[in-house]
Amino acid sequence: GQSLEQPSEVTAVEGAIVQINCTYQTSGFYGLSWYQQHDGGAPTFLSYNALDGLEETGRFSSFLSRSDSYGYLLLQELQMKDSASYFCTSPGFQKLVFGTGTRLLVSP
């Protein structure tokens, strides 16, 4: 089976940097993906780590450590529009299982 755990909520202020952690337990691991979901909207893909290390995409970066069964999403120069829920996911055989999700609240 697969389980992915994230903090339920994180708060930060505009312009700051925030890290959202994800720890996982899977029977077969193919990498870690991250999605963003605004209230009432559909999740949108942010990044994918197949290998250990850091992947950078603009203000967002994602990190994976297979030996620690751990990853994180790093958001820099936070903006109000970054207030959303963030999910880590792990591709499994023929399906994708989502973590519990982290609600990020960005304040002025």
Add this chain to the structure above:
Amino acid sequence: SQTIHQWPATLVQPVGSPLSLECTVEGTSNPNLYWYRQAAGRGLQLLFYSVGIGQISSEVPQNLSASRPQDRQFILSSKKLLLSDSGFYLCAWSSGTGQEKLFFGSGTQLSVL
């Protein structure tokens, strides 16, 4: 480019009534297709996934069923809705070669009263 269409956007149905939600994908062939459900403020629960026409895998026992009559069409159904079927339903697709990136439809907010 690939697009995914899901409808309707909102639906209010009485308990015991039937349900049919449809999802279609354009611009790709032989996609993996998924139905997820999300309760308010919660994570996404995988309901069904399909790797090909007529091939449906169910993740949880429930009051719902899914069908894939065509390569790029995925339908979620129920014969008799329950109150507990209320939620935000999302259809998604991924490339047949990998599940690291899913593309979601805009979702259907279902309220069973």
